[in-house]
Amino acid sequence: MINRGGEKISxxxxxxxxxxxxxxxxxxxxxxxxxxxxxxxAAAIVLRxxxxxxxxxxxxxxxxxxxxxxxxxxxxxxxxxPRTGSGKVQRAELARRFSSTGAALERGPALSGGSAxxxxxxxxxx
Numbered sequence: 001m002i003n004r005g006g007e008k009i010s011x012x013x014x015x016x017x018x019x020x021x022x023x024x025x026x027x028x029x030x031x032x033x034x035x036x037x038x039x040x041x042a043a044a045i046v047l048r049x050x051x052x053x054x055x056x057x058x059x060x061x062x063x064x065x066x067x068x069x070x071x072x073x074x075x076x077x078x079x080x081x082p083r084t085g086s087g088k089v090q091r092a093e094l095a096r097r098f099s100s101t102g103a104a105l106e107r108g109p110a111l112s113g114g115s116a117x118x119x120x121x122x123x124x125x126x
Contacts, residue, residue: 002029005037009070011091017065018043018072021058023051028081029072030091032099043072044094046080053077074098 002009011029018027026046031039047053055075062071076098082090 002031002039002041004034004039004041004069007069009041014041014043014066014070014072017062018045018058020065021053021061023047023053026081028089028091028094030094032074032095040073041070042074042076042095042098044076044078044081044098046078
């Protein structure tokens with residue numbers, strides 16, 4: 001669970017909504033530390049082959065399907081999501097990798113040998 005300002009948010013709900021977008025092959029929501037709220041909602045997505053999505057457009061699309069406090073504030077595009085041997089997404093690994101990256105990113109740290117692009121919820125670039 002993500003605890004954002006006292007609101008309990010299910011990452012699986014956000015994953016499911018993001019996966020409904022035609023450009024998104026896979027998604028994982030996770031908590032990032034936030035000084036004011038305790039945690040903020042973030043997500044990493046894997047794009048389908050030959051697809052692209054603008055972070056702002058994806059957030060806008062998600063806004064029609066999620067409550068405002070559940071919309072990821074930051075979204076990173078990754079080649080693949082880190083998984084355990086049994087296939088479970090390692091949300092703690094995503095949080096660890098991306099919490100050290102600071103604000104908006106153009107390129108993020110590699111996940112499982114892949115690369116990452118990131119965007120913050122405000123649309124600012126690095």
